[in-house]
Amino acid sequence: MPDLIKQQLQMRLTAALLFLLFYIPASSQNFVLKGGEYMDTVMTRNPACAKAPVAPYFSVDAKYPRSSETLAAEANSFLQRSNQHHKVTGYVTFRFVVDCAGFRQPMTQVLQTDAAYQKTHFSKELINELYAFVQSLKNWRTVTAPNGMQVNYFTYLTFKISNGKVVAVIP
Amino acid sequence: MGKWWPLFLSLLGVAQVGHAQQQPAQDQAALAKDCSNKVYQDSLVARYLDRGAHRVSYLSPQWAQYCDSLIAACPTIAYAYQQKAMPLIKCGDYAKAFPLIDQAVALDVNRWLAYRGFLKCIFTKDYAGALTDFRRVAQLKPQGREMDHTYAFFMGLCNLEMGKYKDAEADFAEDMRLQLGADGRGEIHFNTLLYAGVLALKKKQYPQAQTHLERCLKAYSQHPEANYYLALAYQAQGKPALARQHLAASQRALIGGYRLNEDNIYYANYPGQITEFEVIQAQKKLAD
Numbered sequence: 492m493p494d495l496i497k498q499q500l501q502m503r504l505t506a507a508l509l510f511l512l513f514y515i516p517a518s519s520q521n522f523v524l525k526g527g528e529y530m531d532t533v534m535t536r537n538p539a540c541a542k543a544p545v546a547p548y549f550s551v552d553a554k555y556p557r558s559s560e561t562l563a564a565e566a567n568s569f570l571q572r573s574n575q576h577h578k579v580t581g582y583v584t585f586r587f588v589v590d591c592a593g594f595r596q597p598m599t600q601v602l603q604t605d606a607a608y609q610k611t612h613f614s615k616e617l618i619n620e621l622y623a624f625v626q627s628l629k630n631w632r633t634v635t636a637p638n639g640m641q642v643n644y645f646t647y648l649t650f651k652i653s654n655g656k657v658v659a660v661i662p
Numbered sequence: 663m664g665k666w667w668p669l670f671l672s673l674l675g676v677a678q679v680g681h682a683q684q685q686p687a688q689d690q691a692a693l694a695k696d697c698s699n700k701v702y703q704d705s706l707v708a709r710y711l712d713r714g715a716h717r718v719s720y721l722s723p724q725w726a727q728y729c730d731s732l733i734a735a736c737p738t739i740a741y742a743y744q745q746k747a748m749p750l751i752k753c754g755d756y757a758k759a760f761p762l763i764d765q766a767v768a769l770d771v772n773r774w775l776a777y778r779g780f781l782k783c784i785f786t787k788d789y790a791g792a793l794t795d796f797r798r799v800a801q802l803k804p805q806g807r808e809m810d811h812t813y814a815f816f817m818g819l820c821n822l823e824m825g826k827y828k829d830a831e832a833d834f835a836e837d838m839r840l841q842l843g844a845d846g847r848g849e850i851h852f853n854t855l856l857y858a859g860v861l862a863l864k865k866k867q868y869p870q871a872q873t874h875l876e877r878c879l880k881a882y883s884q885h886p887e888a889n890y891y892l893a894l895a896y897q898a899q900g901k902p903a904l905a906r907q908h909l910a911a912s913q914r915a916l917i918g919g920y921r922l923n924e925d926n927i928y929y930a931n932y933p934g935q936i937t938e939f940e941v942i943q944a945q946k947k948l949a950d
Contacts, residue, residue: 547721547753556938556939557937558934559933560934561937584756586754602757604756608757608759610757647753649756649786651786661931662930662931
């Protein structure tokens, strides 16, 4: 076979492999690290919050200021925009830090279980849509400690999904 | 702040990897024998939990290490598994928390079955699963309580959230009967009255909802949810002035820091729990 034809065949094969690699839907998450799976691993630092103490959400009464019912309804409206149907059941949790100015930090861990709390992976599309919803939430509380100092806090949002519908948002 | 993030995540790593002390086989056999001894178990709990884990934050990696040490020393102490699971639940890691809770239940069903039902009801909103646990524990301990409430109270919440209103009505009636006691003189918890009111509201039994919620407010006048749902009951009955009055009271209470008054509301919302946002939405709807 002439070299030119061989080269052309190799190029076509490489292109086909690249196509398969990037276009076949995958169930893996964005970043898999030793400590877990992450949607984003970027750590930003707001200079104004660098010296602020860090607390868990529950010790500073910092749940997102909407009821579970309101958040579930908003999440479902958000998911309907994509017009995709994910007939799955289980829990998807995103864990992250909100800084002292009320901005959610990009570094976000994702945990997924089925309804029996066994680890699982849902479709990448569903996870991305739920994460986009989390990113759309802009009313995180700012917390001031009794000494007047503002506080960064760890928090999470869990979506309980039943047949593709968000039926509850925790906490 | 960056240095705290790995610490938070370390909760998971430590829980997964564990730092249990390895014991030679001979020692383990001796320990297993001693582990059936309640006095010996109590001494280990005092050593690893009372004077160990409970002296550090439960978000510290040391917490799980102390629990693992206790489990390694005596794998039949249910309390060790529950204590290890507790911070994981509060941080949303159900895959690691629930096997530990299941182990606690397997070792001491009388003590931990209702607790698991509570976690499913309030934390993970698994109402069917919670109902199964509470039905089972109600057979074992008909007079039992969990987090200051009867099992019937939580069964009522589960049925309410699953839309099984007739069952929820029976559960709240049983909850009230148990609270009143044999002499009928006991006090009904204000949140029993709240949820009985919410149930009546969902069934569009507005005068009944009004009665329960007004009784709730007699016990706890700043109750934000009772004021909110009473406003909805008044609104449904065509009484907008009273509805406005109670929405304003609900908003004032929330701004003033009043809450539904359950120990775990800081970790997870109770069913029907509201925020100021929902009150403002209701006020706007009333003004339209």
